[in-house]
Amino acid sequence: MDTALYAVCAVAGWFAFGYMLRLQHRQPGQVRGAICVALGAFATGITLAIPPLATGIDQASGLPNLAKVISHGCAMTIAASAEIMLLHLALPPATAAVRSRRWVWVTSGAFLAMVGLFGHTLTYAAPVLLTVEYATDPAVTAYLLIFMLVGFFAYCTDITRLCWRFARICGRPWLRRGLRITAVGAAFALLYSTNKIIYLIAYWSGYRPAGEREIASVLVTVSALLMMVGLTMPAWGPILTITRRWDDFRSYRHLEPLWRDLVAVLPELELDTSLRRPLGAVRDIDYALTRRVAEIRDGRLALRPYMDVEVTELAGRFAEQAGLNDDERRSTIEAAHLACALRRHRAGVVAAVPHPADDLHRPAGGYAGEIAWLTRVTTAYARSPVVARTLVATRLAAAQAAPEAGEAHR
Secondary structure (H helix, E strand, O other): OHHHHHHHHHHHHHHHHHHHHHHHOOOOHHHOOOOOOOOHHHHHHHHOHHHHHHHHHHHHHHOOOOEEEEEEEHHHHHHHHHHHHHHHHHOHHHHHHHHHHHHHHHHHHHHHHHHHHHHHOOOOOOOOOEEEEEEEEEEEEHHHHHHHHHHHHHHHHHHHHHHHHHHHOOOOOOHHHHHHHHEEEEEEEEHHHHHHHHHHHHHOOOOOOHHHHHHHHHHHHHHHHHHHHHHHHHHHHHHHHHHHHHHHHHHHOOOOHHHHHHHOHHHHHHHHHHHHHHOOOHHHHHHHHHHHHHHHHHHHHOHHHHHHHHHHHHHHHHHHOOOOOOHHHHHHHHHHHHHHHHHHHHOOOOOOEEEEOOOOOOOHHHHHHHHHHHHHHHHHHHOOOOHHHHHHHHHHHHHHHHHHHHHHHH
């Protein structure tokens, strides 16, 4: 189980390290550099922790626990690098630099003490392992306590605190998500160290509980993967929005027939003519789509005096004959109202009996629901036979009413 979990983490770690290293080469920065160091240390440490490889290194070197000590040093490097990254994100550069140096000295001192204890264990007649099974040995206990308290408790407590605090004020959504995932990963690292300390106490108390290695491997794997995802998310997360941006651009283009006719009749609706340029909308599709939705809604409100209740009856009857469902019927009637109102506006003829002002449809689902609704309305406006039949019927009704009105006037 240990071998499989650590191997999966190692592959993911080397992949993430290569990805971030390429980004750092293109756009160097302190924060990204700290992430590269953390990922490089993680990939190295988790690779050396794979049991068959660790055993091979120990046998080849003749130094028991060598692979484990190097892995523990990598783990402390990961924590220190993550801390440095957060300090540079949350604090002014000068303050972050001072606190970063302090953590580097603390980490270096702690690791040197661990190396000294490791060297002391090499003098034993019978080899010991730097695991909780040998916790009754004072040197092993001191080694593990330094590793747990400095490498995990001190760092991960501060990382969790800084991540949650900075995520509350962070304006970049993918960085905010990455910080929160990193905080959860650090919390699992705290559970890992807590598990180790509980087993240390148990062994010192004369108990020999089983399962520590399996629990530790699961906790460290979950922690490592979460922190790796969280630290790299600001770099690869925005790529995931490409699909959504493409959908937004399609919606923007889909709304064009209705929007174009509205601004042709009501040019004051268009507040930003730069979006008519070939790449105007592509540069900021969020803004462009928001403007188009708002201008269509404003156009609908401006056309209220030209919307006749007769259109609701005619379009409703034609929609029923066409066998439309409720959603299609509602959007088609709305499209028919807009088409007829635009024609009345061009002719300068207000509605005899205006459509109720409070009958504007407000779709569910927030902004996304609004876009979906206007997309259906635009489709009906441009293609629906019901809208075309309603336009013809209202034109004939207006033509018949004109001679009758003239005779009544005479």
